[in-house]
Each structure stands twice: as C-alpha cells, then as structure tokens.
C-alpha cells in the first residue's frame with residue numbers, strides 16, 4: 357500500500373524544513389499544500405489571524421480540538437511564552453502519529469501534550485488528568501458538528517473562565533452554522549468574525565473569535 361497524505365506531508369517537512377525551526381516547518385507544509393497537494397491545515401492566510409489573536413491573548417493554557425498533522429499545533433506552540441502549555445486532542449491514530457513527528461521536528465514537544473481520543477470523552481478528564489483549572493484559549497478545528505456540543509461541554513466542565521477566547525476555524529467553509537448561531541446569540545459570548553479564505557484557495561472562509569463572558 358502507498359503512503360497517505362499526512363505521511364507525504366511529513367516527508368516534505370523532513371526534506372525541506374530545518375530541525376528545531378518552527379517557521380521552516382510551517383513554510384514547508386504551506387509550500388507543499390499550495391503547490392503539490394492540498395490538505396486541511398488552517399494555512400498561511402488564516403494562520404496570520406490565528407497568530408495575531410494568540411499574541412493578543414498570550415495564553416498560559418491552550419486547547420486545540422483537531423490536531424490533524426500538527427500544522428496549527430506548531431503555529432500555536434511557537435508563540436507560547438516559556439512555561440505555557442498547549443493540549444491538542446486528536447482521535448485518528450494515523451493523524452496523531454504524523455502530528456507527533458511534525459511537532460517534534462519543530463522542537464516544540466515540551467510545550468505540547470497530544471492526547472489521543474475523541475474530544476467528547478477527553479474534555480471531562482482535563483482537570484483530573486492534566487491539572488487544568490481553566491483554558492485561556494481554545495482553537496476549534498475538528499468535526500464542525502462537534503463545535504457546539506464541545507463548547508457546551510467546556511462550559512459545563514468549568515473549563516472556561518471570564519475572558520477565555522475561543523477561535524473557530526471554517527465557520528464559512530465547510531461551515532459551522534449552528535456554532536455561529538450559538539455564540540452570536542448567546543449573552544455569554546462576545547463574537548467577532550475574521551473574513552479570510554479557505555486554506556490555499558480563493559474560496560471564502562473565516563475564523564470566529566468568541567470571548568466567554570462568564
């Protein structure tokens with residue numbers, strides 16, 4: 357059997373990036389996915405919005421739902437202050453295996469805890485397993501129909517605090533209409549839409565930033 361898209365992405369990183377240099381890992385993936393083979397990374401255009409929101413929040417504890425190959429994991433972890441932590445949840449073992457190698461290649465393994473399993477099962481275990489009091493920042497990029505149930509689960513598990521920032525990918529394409537309705541109509545969130553494009557294309561997409569008001 358041949359290689360998978362994630363495995364080919366890993367090869368591109370090992371061939372074109374410099375070990376321990378997150379920026380070169382990000383560029384290698386963006387080059388490969390723009391010129392060779394599209395893949396569902398947040399990408400360079402939406403990635404700049406992710407970077408700016410992250411720099412503004414400067415989270416001590418961050419959560420990512422949907423690691424995939426670890427592109428946004430590297431984007432987030434490279435901007436974390438010393439001692440800050442990113443927990444990323446991936447249910448697909450093949451994706452997780454590639455992501456671990458890409459995160460390690462970038463030299464960010466000490467800032468990242470990749471947990472394998474479905475978000476719905478793992479979110480309620482965050483406090484007991486990782487001693488998390490609450491998250492300062494959450495990046496949603498997993499199954500779009502899980503954005504609402506997992507946001508409600510984070511609320512119910514007391515993992516959001518006044519000022520926690522949620523940033524959701526793909527609210528236009530593929531779309532997360534129920535999520536937009538939820539955060540935009542709820543008095544417990546202050547939401548803002550960042551218009552952009554679907555990774556490596558001219559198709560409209562965007563990120564929704566929602567601040568939990570407590």
Ligand SMILES: Cn1ncc2cc([C@H](O)c3cccc(CNC(=O)c4cc(-c5ccc(F)cc5)cc(O)c4O)c3)ccc21
Nearest residue numbers: 396422423424445446447473474475497498499526529530
């Ligand atoms: C429960 N649970 N817990 C952890 C967890 C982790 C996963 C996986 O990481 C995983 C697997 C498959 C799909 C996704 C969601 N991502 C997407 O579907 C997506 C699509 C497109 C797009 C856009 C246009 C197209 F034409 C085709 C695909 C662009 C994007 O940026 C995406 O993020 C995430 C899944 C459920 C999980």
Ligand SMILES: [Mg+2]
Nearest residue numbers: 398497525526
């Ligand atoms: Mg996405």
